[in-house]
Amino acid sequence: MAFLVVSRYSPLFAILFVASLAGLHCESPGKSPAFSFRFERFEKNRSLDAVIALYGDAEISDFVVGITRPAVFSSGRVVYRKPVRFLGRNPSFSTYFAFSVSSPDGGEGLAFFLAPSSSPVKESTNGLHFGLPPGATAVKFETRTEPETGSHIRVEVGGEISKQSSNLSNVSLVLHGGEKVHSWVDYDGDSKRFEVRLSKSSDSRPLSPLVSYPIDLSRVLQREEKLVGISSSSGNSTQTSSVYSWSFAVKRGAPYSMHSEPLDPRPFVVRARESPPIHLRRTYPWGVFVAMVFAAACGGLLTFFVMFVWFALIARRPVAPVEYPVHPVEVGYQQIELVAGEKGVDSTKK
Structure with missing residues (x-):
């Protein structure tokens, strides 16, 4: 039967x-997305302290993170506390942040980084090296104004230079003038392409990236959980660096369309709210x-x-x-x- x-x-x-x-x-x-966070502004409260860590000279004032003070050899970091795990065979990520750098007498600049979770992010860099922890994969927005290079973007993987942009003055972008600048950093794990875009506060997300080149970061991302952060150092200057808003997303596939219509940065500006959302996820x-x-x-x-x-x-x-x-x-x-x-x-x- x-x-x-x-x-x-x-x-x-x-x-x-x-x-x-x-x-x-x-x-x-x-x-x-597999993981994401978004801060439209930074407000001092317990909820923010639970997810964001400030190191060095970084502090929050008027809903803005000031990473460096107007003093020589100042450095600081803003780091998302929870280490990020990149999943899948072709992990991807996207980040957006609005920042400004005021450096009348030189300075180094500001950097977005992905560092191994075992990195000593609490340790000081003595106001040098963009405040980056060792072994970080970083996008540096350098404010040096040498005639040969000027302000430019430099991508480093594990401390080694992987790609460098041309002089940003050629596209009417000055990073050290204190003007708010919007940045988009995208890595597509499927096409193995890294792209960086910049625009002024009144512009939309550009269609053409300032940095675009093929690179496979799969092993780097999957090797260990990563800490996500933004850092800056003043070097032998009185440079001040500030971050106004920040979002980040990890995806198994490609980031939001890297060749789609430009993203309007206006939704990320500071808005007058009593209780702004701190940890939001997109829902459908x-x-x-x-x-x-x-x-x-x-x-x-x-x-x-x-x-x-x-x-x-x-x-x-x-x-x-x-x-x-x-x-x-x-x-x-x-x-x-x-x-x-x-x-x-x-x-x-x-």
């Missing part, structure tokens, strides 16, 4: 089982519906599988006929003879 049950339902079971396995490895379209109503349907389907498949196994095991149990005890019974009998005579039947018992 068990064989008949398995034979009867095996095609349907096989189809459902394969579909369930395929569904476990599929991601619904529009799935939210239809994505929630798809997730609910997927969860219901998985639950149904699991229930079907359990019932199928239970029924198959029950059907395999042998069914034997019930045997009742047999007791011998003695039957007595008598022989009766019938004699027919003239007067009728004469029965004689013996």
Whole structure:
């Protein structure tokens, strides 16, 4: 009987089982990033202190993070406390931040970095090296004004220069004048391309990046959990650096379209709110519906599988006929003879 049950339902079971396995490895379209955070402004409170760490000379004032003080050899860092784990074979990330650097007498600049979680981020750099922890992968926005280079962008992987932009003055961008600048840094793990964009506060996200080159960061990102941060140092100057807003997202696929329409930076400006959102994630109503349907389907498949196994095991149990005890019974009998005579039947018992 068990064989008949398995034979009867095996095609349907096989189809459902394969579909369930395929569904476990599929991601619904529009799935939210694996990890993300966003700060439209920085307000001193316990919620912010729980997720953001300030080191060195960094401090918050008027909803802005001042990373360096107007003093020589000043340095500081703003770091997201939770280490970030990059998942998947081709991890990607995107970050946006608005910053300003005021450096009338030289200075070094500001940097966005990804550092190993074991890095000593609390240690001081003595106001040098952009305040970067050792072994960091960084995008440096250098404010040096030498005639040969001027202000430029430099990408470093593990402390080694990987790519450097041309003089930013060629695109009418001055980093050391104290003007707010918007930056987008994107790494696409699928195409293995790194891109950096800059714009003034009144501009939208540029279509053409200032830095764009192929590089495979998969091993670097997956090697160890990373601390995400922004740092700055003044060097032998009185440079001051500030960060106004910051967002970051890790994705298994590509970052938000690197060649799509420009992103308007105005949603990131400081807004007058009593309780601004500190840790937000993008949500999609239809994505929630798809997730609910997927969860219901998985639950149904699991229930079907359990019932199928239970029924198959029950059907395999042998069914034997019930045997009742047999007791011998003695039957007595008598022989009766019938004699027919003239007067009728004469029965004689013996």
